[in-house]
Amino acid sequence: MEKHNERIALLAGLLAAFWLGADAVLARVTHLQVLPALCVYGAVALVVALVVFVRERLARRAAEEKREAALAERERVSGSIFEAETAPELFTVARTREQFERFIVPAVAPVLAVGLAAAAWWLRRQLAGPAAPPAHRLLVLAALGGQAFAFFLLSRYLLGWGRLLRGPGIALGVACVASLVAGAATLAGEMGYPWGDRLAAMVLLVFLAGLAAENVLNFIGELYRPRRGEPCRSYESRLGGLLTEPGAWARSVAGALDYQFGFKVSETWLFRFLEGALLPLVTFQIIALYLLSCLVFLGPEERGILERFGRPVAQLESGFHLKAPWPFAIVRRFPAQRVLSFRIGQPAPRGASPAVIQWNVPHALGEDQFLVAAPRVGDGSVPVNLVAFNVPVEYQITNVLAFAYHSADPGRLLEQIAYRSLTLEAATHDLFEIMGDGQSRIAAALRQRIQTEADRRQLGVRILFVGLQGVHPPTQVAEAFQSVIGALEQKEAAILTARAAAGKTVTLAGAESARAVQEAEAYRTQRTEISAAEAKRFLIQAATAEKSPRVFRTSLYLDTLARALADTRKFIVPAAVAHEVYQLNFEEKLRPELFDLGPAVGKK
Amino acid sequence: MKRNTLLLTVGLLVAVMFVLLQVLFTVREGEAVVVTTFGKPVRELTAAGLYMRWPWPVQRIYRFDHRIHTLEGAFEETLTRDGKNILVAVYAGWRIQKPMEFLERVGTVEQAEHNLDSLLRSQKNAVLGQFPFAGLINTNAAAVQFDAIEQQMLAAVQAEALARYGVEVQFLGIRKIGLPESITEKVFARMKAEREEIAERYRSEGEGEAIKLRAAAESQRNQLLAKAEAEAKGIRAEGDARAAESYQVFEKNPELAMFLRKLEVLELTLQKKSTVVLSSETEPFDLLQGDKALPKHNK
Numbered sequence: 073m074e075k076h077n078e079r080i081a082l083l084a085g086l087l088a089a090f091w092l093g094a095d096a097v098l099a100r101v102t103h104l105q106v107l108p109a110l111c112v113y114g115a116v117a118l119v120v121a122l123v124v125f126v127r128e129r130l131a132r133r134a135a136e137e138k139r140e141a142a143l144a145e146r147e148r149v150s151g152s153i154f155e156a157e158t159a160p161e162l163f164t165v166a167r168t169r170e171q172f173e174r175f176i177v178p179a180v181a182p183v184l185a186v187g188l189a190a191a192a193w194w195l196r197r198q199l200a201g202p203a204a205p206p207a208h209r210l211l212v213l214a215a216l217g218g219q220a221f222a223f224f225l226l227s228r229y230l231l232g233w234g235r236l237l238r239g240p241g242i243a244l245g246v247a248c249v250a251s252l253v254a255g256a257a258t259l260a261g262e263m264g265y266p267w268g269d270r271l272a273a274m275v276l277l278v279f280l281a282g283l284a285a286e287n288v289l290n291f292i293g294e295l296y297r298p299r300r301g302e303p304c305r306s307y308e309s310r311l312g313g314l315l316t317e318p319g320a321w322a323r324s325v326a327g328a329l330d331y332q333f334g335f336k337v338s339e340t341w342l343f344r345f346l347e348g349a350l351l352p353l354v355t356f357q358i359i360a361l362y363l364l365s366c367l368v369f370l371g372p373e374e375r376g377i378l379e380r381f382g383r384p385v386a387q388l389e390s391g392f393h394l395k396a397p398w399p400f401a402i403v404r405r406f407p408a409q410r411v412l413s414f415r416i417g418q419p420a421p422r423g424a425s426p427a428v429i430q431w432n433v434p435h436a437l438g439e440d441q442f443l444v445a446a447p448r449v450g451d452g453s454v455p456v457n458l459v460a461f462n463v464p465v466e467y468q469i470t471n472v473l474a475f476a477y478h479s480a481d482p483g484r485l486l487e488q489i490a491y492r493s494l495t496l497e498a499a500t501h502d503l504f505e506i507m508g509d510g511q512s513r514i515a516a517a518l519r520q521r522i523q524t525e526a527d528r529r530q531l532g533v534r535i536l537f538v539g540l541q542g543v544h545p546p547t548q549v550a551e552a553f554q555s556v557i558g559a560l561e562q563k564e565a566a567i568l569t570a571r572a573a574a575g576k577t578v579t580l581a582g583a584e585s586a587r588a589v590q591e592a593e594a595y596r597t598q599r600t601e602i603s604a605a606e607a608k609r610f611l612i613q614a615a616t617a618e619k620s621p622r623v624f625r626t627s628l629y630l631d632t633l634a635r636a637l638a639d640t641r642k643f644i645v646p647a648a649v650a651h652e653v654y655q656l657n658f659e660e661k662l663r664p665e666l667f668d669l670g671p672a673v674g675k676k
Numbered sequence: 677m678k679r680n681t682l683l684l685t686v687g688l689l690v691a692v693m694f695v696l697l698q699v700l701f702t703v704r705e706g707e708a709v710v711v712t713t714f715g716k717p718v719r720e721l722t723a724a725g726l727y728m729r730w731p732w733p734v735q736r737i738y739r740f741d742h743r744i745h746t747l748e749g750a751f752e753e754t755l756t757r758d759g760k761n762i763l764v765a766v767y768a769g770w771r772i773q774k775p776m777e778f779l780e781r782v783g784t785v786e787q788a789e790h791n792l793d794s795l796l797r798s799q800k801n802a803v804l805g806q807f808p809f810a811g812l813i814n815t816n817a818a819a820v821q822f823d824a825i826e827q828q829m830l831a832a833v834q835a836e837a838l839a840r841y842g843v844e845v846q847f848l849g850i851r852k853i854g855l856p857e858s859i860t861e862k863v864f865a866r867m868k869a870e871r872e873e874i875a876e877r878y879r880s881e882g883e884g885e886a887i888k889l890r891a892a893a894e895s896q897r898n899q900l901l902a903k904a905e906a907e908a909k910g911i912r913a914e915g916d917a918r919a920a921e922s923y924q925v926f927e928k929n930p931e932l933a934m935f936l937r938k939l940e941v942l943e944l945t946l947q948k949k950s951t952v953v954l955s956s957e958t959e960p961f962d963l964l965q966g967d968k969a970l971p972k973h974n975k
Contacts, residue, residue, distance in 0.1 A: 263732040264739070355686055381726035382704035399702070441860075443853050445815040456813050457867055458860065477706040479769070480743040488746055488767040492849040499853065500817040529744075529769065529847065548864045552871035559875035563882030570886030574893030581897030585904030592908030596915030603919030607926070613936065614929045625935060630960055632939040636946035644964065647957040658951050 077237060078128040084226055084240040085121035088114050088247065091219045102212050103204040104261075105269050106254040109276035110216075112191045113250040116184065116283070117223075117243035120307055123180050124240050127303075130169035137165045173304065181291040181306040188284035195277050199270065206269060209262045216255035223248035227316060239308040245316025246283075246309065250276055279311075286311050368393040368403045375408035375472050387472060404476060408469040411536060414483065416490050417442070417461035418542070429542065431550035441546050442498040444506055457503040458549075462542030465490050465522065467533045474532030482531045486522075489529065490538075493521040507543050515540045698731035708742035708775040711735055720775040738779050744769045744846060747789050747796070753856055754801045760809040763854035766800055766829065768792065770837065770845045777842030788841055792833075795840075796848075799832040812853055822850055 092114035099107035223244045230241030253272050260268030286309055294306040369392055370376050376388035380401045388403065395401040417440045441458045467486065469475045479485050497518050498506065506514060519538035526533055545553050617624045645654050703709045703721045711719040713735050721727060722742055729735045751765040770792060772778045782788040803825055811821040830848040837845045855863060926933035946952065956964050 264736050352682060355682060379704060379724075381724075382702035382707065383724040384705050440852070441854065443813050443855065445813050447815065455810075456855070456863060458855075458863055478743060480706075480741050480745045484748075485744070485746045485769060488748065488849065488851055491851045492767070495850060495852055496820070496822050499813045499822075500815065500820050502815055545867065546864065549867045549871070552868040552875075556871050556875045556878065559878035559882075563878040563885070566879075566882035566886040567889065570889035574889045577890075577893040578896045578900070581900040585900045588901070588904040588908040589911065592911035592915075596911045596918070599912075599915035600918040600922075603922035607922040607924075610925055610933060610936065611928075614932055617929070617932050626959070628936075628939060632943050633960070636943045637952060640946055640950040640952050643951065643953040644956055644958075644961050645953060646965075647955045656953065 075132060077233065078125060078132060080230065080233065081121050081125035081128055081237065081240055084230060084244060085118055085125055087222060087226060088117035088121055088244065091222070091247075092118060094215060094219070098208075098212050098215060102206055102208045104206045104209070104212060104254075104258060105199060105203055105273040106257050106276065107212070108198060109195055109273050109280065110247075110250050110254045112188065112195070112280055113243075113247040113276070115191075116188070117240065117247045119180070119184065119187075120243040121240040123177065123307065124236055126172065127177065127236060130165060130172055133165045134169045177304045178291070178294055178306060181287045181294065184307055185284045185287035185291065188280050188287065192277055192281045192284060195273070195280070199273055199277070203270070206261060206266075209258050213255055213258050213262065216251050216258065220248050220251035220255060223251060231316065235305070236303065238313075239305060242309055242312040242316050246312040249315045250279075282311055283309060362397060365398040366394055366396065368395055370403075370405065373407045373410040374405050375469075376403045376405050377472060377476055378403050384473065384477070406469055406472050406475060408472050408475075411466050411468055412483070413464055413466045414487050414490075416440075416463040416465065416487070416494050431544040431553065432547055434547050439547075442495060444498045444501060444503045446503060458546050459498065459503055459506060460542070460544055460546055461494060461498075461540065463490070463494060463518070464537070464539050464541060465535065466537040467526075467535050469532060470534045471532030474530050478530045478532070482533070485529060486526055486531055486533060489525045490522050493518055493525065497521070503545075506540075507545075511540050511543065695731075699728055700726060701729060701737055702726050706741065706743045708740045708772050708778075710738045710740070710775045710779045712738065712779075717776045717779055722775070738775075740772050740775055740778065741785065742772055742775075744771045745785060745789070747792055748851065749793055749796050749800070751852060751854065752797060752800070754804050756804060756809045756812070757806055758808045758810075761856050761859060762804075762809065762812070763852075763856060764800060764804060764850060765852040766796060766826075766848060767851045768796060768833070768845050768848045770843050772842065773838060773844035774842035781841050782843075788843055791841055792837060792843070792845070795833055795836055796829075799829050803828045803832060812850075826850060 092111055095107050095111045095114055098104070099111065227241050227245035227248055230237045230244065233241075253275060257268040257272030260266075287307070290306040290308075290310075294304060368376065368388065370388055370390045372390050374390060376393070377384050378386040378388055378393070378395060378401060380396065390409075393403070395403060419438050439460050441460050443456045444459050446455045446457045465486075475482050497514055501510060501514060515538055518540070519535050522538060523535045526535065544550065613624075613628075643656055646652075701709070703724050705724040707722075707724070709721045709727075710717050711721070711729055713730070714733075715736075718735075729737060747768045747770060749766045749768070751763050753761055753763050755761060770788075772788075778788065782791060806828075807821055807825055810819060811825070814820050826848050830845060833845050833848065837843050854860070954961055956962060
């Protein structure tokens with residue numbers, strides 16, 4: 073009997089390990105997405121069972137050790153005369169147990185929390201990726217049935233024994249429920265509902281995340297719990313308790329509160345009331361939620377199709393409507409009043425458009441380039457150019473029935489039609505017609521072409537707007553296009569500069585001509601007038617000279633000499649002294665001296 | 677007791693719902709359903725409504741979207757009849773025409789699209805190889821043969837798709853045409869060269885026009901100056917002629933005229949900073965010689 077708890081915990085661990093291995097193999101073979109999640113539940117049960125096994129084993133061995141010590145004590149007292157001093161043993165089982173209880177057991181909850189969170193994250197990534205088609209569902213179904221049954225039996229057995237065994241009992245119970253969920257999903261897949269596998273995997277994943285959070289809370293609660301001799305059971309899941317003992321939810325909560333606060337919260341009237349009223353309340357809530365499916369509220373932009381047993385029976389306008397509950401009647405909603413749109417050539421811009429949009433700066437990632445026709449240059453060349461478009465297309469649903477039932481994805485089909493129409497329009501027009509004056513004409517033709525094709529495919533839409541926006545040469549050649557404009561500007565600048573220079577040259581030439589003529593005229597006038605005056609003066613002088621020739625001439629000579637020599641340096645040398653030689657210094661002096669003020673005197 | 681009754685009612689309701697879900701099923705508008713009995717397809721339904729069946733595992737239902745699916749093919753390189761490499765992407769609209777065959781042959785829409793894509797690719801390459809490049813891109817819209825190419829592809833794909841997979845390809849269109857990357861680079865280079873040629877032409881035109889304007893202005897300037905110079909010379913000659921007429925009076929007394937002229941020259945040449953060496957016999961400096969210079973009648 074002493075080893076019973078220990079053995080049953082070991083059995084739980086072995087059972088969990090066996091099914092964990094089996095689930096892992098099945099997951100690899102069958103590609104069912106729910107099985108990896110199920111493996112995590114098996115791993116949790118294995119860890120908890122092993123911890124409890126060690127606890128039970130240490131407890132048993134500590135008790136044995138204590139008994140042996142007591143026996144040895146008695147023998148020593150009765151059989152010895154001289155008592156020898158004995159040192160306390162350092163490595164006893166009791167001490168090991170104490171250390172285990174003190175450090176290892178409280179650490180189980182945070183370790184489980186981290187492990188569960190990591191597993192949930194890994195599973196989420198696995199679910200986000202593509203999944204291989206599942207196989208051998210019936211085999212899995214049989215295995216899961218056996219697993220759930222084994223877990224159920226052992227779980228119920230464990231829950232009926234001591235407090236410490238509740239932990240593995242709950243863990244196995246949770247694994248049992250997870251096995252049932254996985255089995256139901258596998259069955260659904262076999263019955264033609266393959267989405268059940270992924271859905272069940274998601275459910276198990278969410279519950280795993282919940283368990284991880286609960287373990288964190290349990291660990292924190294353990295730190296602040298009053299120490300009253302209760303062994304630590306922070307790894308024991310309350311959420312799991314709700315699943316394994318659904319009728320005893322209140323007891324589980326009350327047990328948790330009792331455990332946490334150290335008094336019998338579960339005996340208060342509030343808990344007793346809640347325990348009795350919860351099931352009717354939850355039932356009422358579920359029925360009310362179900363009946364809510366009879367109410368339909370269509371928004372201002374919406375129109376609906378009422379389907380009864382899958383058959384469309386009415387079209388619904390915006391507002392409130394009543395219908396039979398699901399699954400007898402359902403309403404399909406469409407944003408029929410809203411202007412819907414998509415873009416061709418460029419993905420829809422994220423955020424605000426840039427303030428300046430230039431050809432040589434990429435507008436968006438993944439810009440499409442369309443081939444446009446070009447005049448043939450030579451026989452061997454490909455007569456095409458490339459151009460980038462940004463064409464927004466706006467449309468509205470006009471026939472909800474056609475939109476809903478004719479095409480599986482009418483928006484996508486319309487986009488394909490628009491792409492085809494644009495490709496065709498581009499293929500038949502020259503680059504400069506598309507980028508230049510032909511834009512509005514081509515946009516109108518494009519809209520008409522898309523509308524015609526959409527009507528032909530019975531899409532039930534009306535094309536409201538097709539805009540040829542952002543038509544530009546590819547970024548790689550945009551600078552070459554811009555350089556043409558630059559060259560045109562250079563041409564204009566060169567002509568204007570030359571024109572300015574020419575204007576200046578001609579104007580200055582005119583002025584210079586005028587000056588030359590004016591100077592000539594002045595010269596003529598001067599010559600005419602002065603010569604006339606000189607002639608007149610000469611006549612007068614001649615008349616005067618006739619009257620007194622010598623006096624006139626001498627007087628005139630002397631007057632002239634006086635004026636001419638007034639500001640000159642004059643050297644007067646004596647005449648008629650032939651043997652004398654005069655040396656005259658004509659050097660200019662930079663600074664006049666005092667003696668220079670007088671008349672210069674020749675030096676002998 | 678009351679609580680047990682409630683639980684029993686809820687349990688019964690759930691059980692009834694489960695049984696109903698097992699024996700009844702709906703076919704929605706736009707949906708095709710195939711019913712199998714022990715795995716053998718026995719019935720196909722495309723009309724919307726409520727139907728009955730044997731519960732699983734006797735009968736099982738497979739649902740398919742019976743509306744038109746859009747398949748978007750890859751942007752794939754191929755050759756035209758005249759040996760031009762091009763990239764062409766096509767799209768196709770298809771629907772499940774024979775649900776039982778569809779279930780048996782392909783089973784899922786994804787698999788059907790995978791198979792159709794292969795079929796479409798081979799037929800696309802075969803058909804495009806029969807048309808010249810000018811049938812795809814041409815400034816003459818009448819020469820573009822999109823419709824003919826699409827019809828030919830559709831005809832080739834339709835029969836095979838129906839026979840092989842139980843699906844009907846209803847329409848097909850050329851979604852996009854492009855050039856391989858290496859050719860695209862060459863087209864870019866040619867487009868750049870075209871632009872450069874135009875730009876250079878503009879620059880040359882500008883320079884040429886400027887030279888012409890400058891030359892014209894220079895010519896006009898020279899003409900103006902030449903005319904002005906000629907006119908000026910005429911005017912100056914006129915002035916000289918008039919002066920010569922006036923100077924004829926000097927012939928009456930040439931000696932006096934020359935004397936006066938000398939005086940003028942003397943005055944003009946002896947300007948400032950001249951140094952003059954004069955003899956004491958020069959008038960009036962002869963006065964510096966004392967008595968010799970005095971007038972005789974004064975002695």
